[in-house]
Amino acid sequence: MLGEFDIATEVTRIDAGRFAAQIASGWDIAGNANGGYLIALAGRAMAEATGRPPLSVTAHYLAPGKVGSCEVIVDVLRTGRRTSTATARLISQGREVIAVIGTFGDQGEQGISVIDARPPVLPAIENCIRTKPPAAVGTGFGDRIDVRVRPRDATFRDGTGSGRAEVAGWFAFSDGQSVDAIGLLQVADAFVPVVFQRQEFPIAWAPTLELTVHIRGLPAAGPLRCVFRSRFMQTGMFEEDGEVWDSAGVLVAQSRQLALIPRI
Amino acid sequence: MLGEFDIATEVTRIDAGRFAAQIASGWDIAGNANGGYLIALAGRAMAEATGRPPLSVTAHYLAPGKVGSCEVIVDVLRTGRRTSTATARLISQGREVIAVIGTFGDQGEQGISVIDARPPVLPAIENCIRTKPPAAVGTGFGDRIDVRVRPRDATFRDGTGSGRAEVAGWFAFSDGQSVDAIGLLQVADAFVPVVFQRQEFPIAWAPTLELTVHIRGLPAAGPLRCVFRSRFMQTGMFEEDGEVWDSAGVLVAQSRQLALIPRI
Numbered sequence: 166m167l168g169e170f171d172i173a174t175e176v177t178r179i180d181a182g183r184f185a186a187q188i189a190s191g192w193d194i195a196g197n198a199n200g201g202y203l204i205a206l207a208g209r210a211m212a213e214a215t216g217r218p219p220l221s222v223t224a225h226y227l228a229p230g231k232v233g234s235c236e237v238i239v240d241v242l243r244t245g246r247r248t249s250t251a252t253a254r255l256i257s258q259g260r261e262v263i264a265v266i267g268t269f270g271d272q273g274e275q276g277i278s279v280i281d282a283r284p285p286v287l288p289a290i291e292n293c294i295r296t297k298p299p300a301a302v303g304t305g306f307g308d309r310i311d312v313r314v315r316p317r318d319a320t321f322r323d324g325t326g327s328g329r330a331e332v333a334g335w336f337a338f339s340d341g342q343s344v345d346a347i348g349l350l351q352v353a354d355a356f357v358p359v360v361f362q363r364q365e366f367p368i369a370w371a372p373t374l375e376l377t378v379h380i381r382g383l384p385a386a387g388p389l390r391c392v393f394r395s396r397f398m399q400t401g402m403f404e405e406d407g408e409v410w411d412s413a414g415v416l417v418a419q420s421r422q423l424a425l426i427p428r429i
Numbered sequence: 430m431l432g433e434f435d436i437a438t439e440v441t442r443i444d445a446g447r448f449a450a451q452i453a454s455g456w457d458i459a460g461n462a463n464g465g466y467l468i469a470l471a472g473r474a475m476a477e478a479t480g481r482p483p484l485s486v487t488a489h490y491l492a493p494g495k496v497g498s499c500e501v502i503v504d505v506l507r508t509g510r511r512t513s514t515a516t517a518r519l520i521s522q523g524r525e526v527i528a529v530i531g532t533f534g535d536q537g538e539q540g541i542s543v544i545d546a547r548p549p550v551l552p553a554i555e556n557c558i559r560t561k562p563p564a565a566v567g568t569g570f571g572d573r574i575d576v577r578v579r580p581r582d583a584t585f586r587d588g589t590g591s592g593r594a595e596v597a598g599w600f601a602f603s604d605g606q607s608v609d610a611i612g613l614l615q616v617a618d619a620f621v622p623v624v625f626q627r628q629e630f631p632i633a634w635a636p637t638l639e640l641t642v643h644i645r646g647l648p649a650a651g652p653l654r655c656v657f658r659s660r661f662m663q664t665g666m667f668e669e670d671g672e673v674w675d676s677a678g679v680l681v682a683q684s685r686q687l688a689l690i691p692r693i
Contacts (some may be wrong), residue, residue, distance in 0.1 A: 273665025277662075377487060
């Protein structure tokens with residue numbers, strides 16, 4: 166049974182390296198598709214072209230993705246025993262929206278694990294706060310994803326902010342669809358920008374230049390524990406580092422993006 | 430005056446998007462070019478093609494880079510007011526060695542800075558230990574770069590290891606050439622793999638799947654303070670996160686790679 170996210174990221178192969186798709190309504194903010202949605206859409210075409218799930222995917226954001234038809238041009242550069250590497254270009258209305266490179270393959274065998282970190286400590290979901298884009302710019306993205314953050318990480322909404330460039334909370338698809346490796350690409354850019362929590366910066370669009378997601382595991386069923394942080398806000402840019410943990414306490418994705426600090 | 434690194438990463442434009450270059454002897458380990466050297470070589474061609482220095486560059490490693498002539502094919506996807514985005518493919522002896530995507534542009538204006546980190550605390554350079562590949566596989570890479578690590582981070586050499594997947598130390602080019610934005614790409618993959626410090630894993634090649642470097646500033650003169658860490662060694666893979674700080678205490682680069690845990 167396909168969920169809303171699966172349907173919104175469907176791709177149809179036209180020929181060996183070309184896929185037709187739709188930038189779906191309802192996954193945009195003020196008409197521009199969310200960045201996590203776009204990398205997931207391209208990632209799905211790349212996964213189909215390589216026959217493998219994503220391991221490490223990087224997107225560079227070139228132009229806003231407007232709702233409507235698009236094409237994903239995939240070039241498989243190498244097919245190895247364990248992994249394949251491909252590039253993709255998502256083109257819509259004659260403009261290149263994102264350019265992507267990724268290596269695809271299954272997770273390795275379990276082997277020896279050494280983990281030097283813990284999942285974020287979060288209040289129960291019912292004690293967290295659902296953040297959505299304001300109704301004025303909302304077109305349903307905040308309804309399709311169910312993001313609930315720690316109360317202190319939602320204080321940007323009343324003009325205060327926690328003073329820490331960190332946002333932690335729960336992620337699930339609203340329709341209950343489980344999150345697979347393609348879904349993790351969406352999770353990596355679904356939360357509010359962490360700089361909103363620092364009063365030094367205005368609450369406005371924080372354009373992503375580049376987003377890299379490492380898929381480190383396949384999520385167990387249940388909502389995901391996520392945390393995003395920035396430590397270096399300088400020369401008009403900031404990095405945002407994300408960790409996504411599943412209900413079994415396993416880190417299933419790491420992300421980092423380089424974005425522009427919002428300006429009025 | 431060109432330094433050894435500038436000379437070793439020279440590229441010659443053949444036509445709009447094609448550059449001739451050499452994978453130089455002396456920047457390899459056992460005949461295979463170092464990964465930081467390769468991303469720097471491709472990055473230089475991309476910087477020439479766009480006319481801008483690197484901001485965020487990602488390489489995927491497809492095949493070992495053997496010493497000898499090569500070509501870098503650069504495709505400039507977008508040229509904007511502040512930034513340009515390009516892809517590159519480094520091809521040698523008929524094989525694609527690395528595939529690269531990057532956004533290029535100047536650092537933004539200083540603006541408001543919020544920094545939530547400090548440079549690594551390091552002993553004086555003369556109290557650190559110069560690590561080089563063993564003579565059996567050495568071809569001079571360890572002579573061209575001057576990497577000196579904290580004593581506890583060199584303990585892998587006597588079979589113990591610190592028990593922490595972390596290596597910190599100083600970086601300089603041996604000939605005293607200053608490190609520019611292209612040089613920072615080299616710095617991001619110049620230290621020993623951090624997993625060598627954990628006895629759970631053998632001391633052997635740790636192949637990089639993907640390396641992303643964010644250039645966050647232009648280094649002041651003097652040796653660079655660097656730290657590399659991994660927190661998640663699982664399913665045969667590990668991430669390695671790097672920070673590079675200049676002598677003025679400014680973070681000038683962040684890096685992350687996804688690599689395979691060494692096997693015997």
